[in-house]
Amino acid sequence: MASARDRILDSFVAIVCDDGERVATLDAVAARAGVSKGGLLYHFGSKAALVDGLCDRLSDLSAADVAKMRSAPDGAARYFVRNCQFVGSELDLALLAAARLQQAGYEEARRTLDETEHAWLEALVDALGDVPTAQAVKLMGDGLYHAAALGSVHAPAAPLSPVDVVDIERLLEVVDRLIANGPAA
Known part of the structure; x- marks a missing residue:
């Protein structure tokens, strides 16, 4: 079973994701986590402390993801694009x-998101050795993630056209071609 601290943070994340920041009051978070308000305040003394806890979690999760990306057998670029699908993971929800x-x-959230984005881009630059190619791969993955998070990348029973469904393997072939072409002269 998750610790009270983790349940509180999970509850905060869920409320912010489902209902927005304004609804994520200390009382609402405590109720959802199944702890008293005093129990919440023991772990997180304020809403700002909850935000800091979320940002710490996001930093840890993104660092673990960057480590996986750097050691991916099929390369950082393929790993990044393949994993840019919103699946409701702990990392997705923290993002x-x-x-x-x-x-x-919340400035701390902005800073943490900037650091996360920079770490992914830096891993791509290190793997590809070229900033514009790394940026192109990053933007491809970001676009895929954005579309998936909004629910527009799916396999509907009757797609309107072939462009309605993303074939990740074909998209990875595009990544391979982009990398093979290397930096522009």
């Missing part, structure tokens, strides 16, 4: 919650 907190004006 979504941080993005919502950034929109609400």
